[in-house]
Amino acid sequence: xxAAAPTRPCGVFAGxxxxxxxxxxxxxxxxxxxxxxxxxxVAAGGPAxxxxxxxxxxxxxxxxxxxxGTGPIAETIAAELRGVGVEVVDVAPDLVExxxxxxxxxxxxxxxxxxxxxxxxxxxxxxxxxxxxRELVGPxxxxxxxxxxxxLAQAVLAEARVHGRPTVLDAGRxxxxxxxxxxxxxxxxxxxxxxxxxxxxxxETAAExxxxxxxxxxxxxxxxxxxxxxxxxxxxxxxxxxEAVDTLAAGDVFHGAYAHxxxxxxxxxxxxxxxxxxxxxxxxxxxxxxxDRGGGxxxxxxxxxxxxxxxxxxxxxxxxxxx
Numbered sequence: 358x359x360a361a362a363p364t365r366p367c368g369v370f371a372g373x374x375x376x377x378x379x380x381x382x383x384x385x386x387x388x389x390x391x392x393x394x395x396x397x398x399v400a401a402g403g404p405a406x407x408x409x410x411x412x413x414x415x416x417x418x419x420x421x422x423x424x425x426g427t428g429p430i431a432e433t434i435a436a437e438l439r440g441v442g443v444e445v446v447d448v449a450p451d452l453v454e455x456x457x458x459x460x461x462x463x464x465x466x467x468x469x470x471x472x473x474x475x476x477x478x479x480x481x482x483x484x485x486x487x488x489x490x491r492e493l494v495g496p497x498x499x500x501x502x503x504x505x506x507x508x509l510a511q512a513v514l515a516e517a518r519v520h521g522r523p524t525v526l527d528a529g530r531x532x533x534x535x536x537x538x539x540x541x542x543x544x545x546x547x548x549x550x551x552x553x554x555x556x557x558x559x560x561e562t563a564a565e566x567x568x569x570x571x572x573x574x575x576x577x578x579x580x581x582x583x584x585x586x587x588x589x590x591x592x593x594x595x596x597x598x599x600e601a602v603d604t605l606a607a608g609d610v611f612h613g614a615y616a617h618x619x620x621x622x623x624x625x626x627x628x629x630x631x632x633x634x635x636x637x638x639x640x641x642x643x644x645x646x647x648x649d650r651g652g653g654x655x656x657x658x659x660x661x662x663x664x665x666x667x668x669x670x671x672x673x674x675x676x677x678x679x680x
Contacts, residue, residue: 367499368613370613371421372648405527443669449483494612497522503529
């Protein structure tokens with residue numbers, strides 16, 4: 358009798374999906390200066406969307422709840438995400454020409470990026486259908502929120518708590534809705550620049566997040582070690598050192614891989630290590646590499662998973678439009 362196929366972890370991702378117009382540039386332009394990009398790409402982006410892509414690339418079932426509406430930009434975003442294995446659920450299909458667009462400049466010399474985008478800040482997305490949220494969140498192994506669509510984030514978190522699902526909050530910067538989210542999630546994964554109101558350091562921020570109810574707080578800092586706190590315990594995990602080619606979406610990819618490891622039952626330091634490994638692959642590669650997608654899951658060994666990561670994570674940024 359053949360062995361049963363390993364179960365794919367299921368992750369629900371609630372938040373922003375954008376269309377990113379990405380330019381690789383040799384230097385930042387000055388005021389009133391025009392420069393020529395050495396390469397250009399158009400790709401689906403956004404914190405929750407990129408995390409979902411990484412989760413799917415590692416073999417999980419990734420379901421993205423977002424707001425796109427109608428129009429060619431929305432269609433392009435959805436098509437690319439579905440093309441890399443993400444199930445896209447549009448909770449606001451009646452919006453017209455509302456899908457957000459970001460412009461991104463990536464410095465060739467350092468891999469650092471600058472982003473100009475609206476983050477859908479002016480977009481009012483109504484609360485999703487409770488029955489739909491219940492149907493999707495109920496069977497999930499993990500839930501990730503980025504807080505960009507507040508009513509959506511609140512509804513998904515509430516349902517996740519009903520089912521006792523582990524929840525990851527992508528804390529890139531403080532938003533008003535964070536008041537309602539940080540005390541209800543199990544894991545907050547924050548950048549080193551993230552601050553709670555009144556906090557001056559990442560240590561003060563981590564302490565405040567735990568005071569508000571977060572069980573685990575993780576702080577990433579680029580190439581520096583990743584620090585973590587859980588109850589009375591704390592520690593750090595070294596980042597994987599690579600030559601940075603493109604840092605765009607590195608944090609989002611970390612979050613998606615972290616969520617995948619959490620869904621598989623990994624401990625804190627193991628899920629940080631998984632996130633750091635996958636983020637390092639993303640940082641070490643630029644542009645839109647043509648790659649294959651592979652399978653994963655609980656039954657796949659670490660070496661095989663590394664092969665999958667190397668092959669697939671570049672799908673996060675995607676369509677080459679010029680060289």
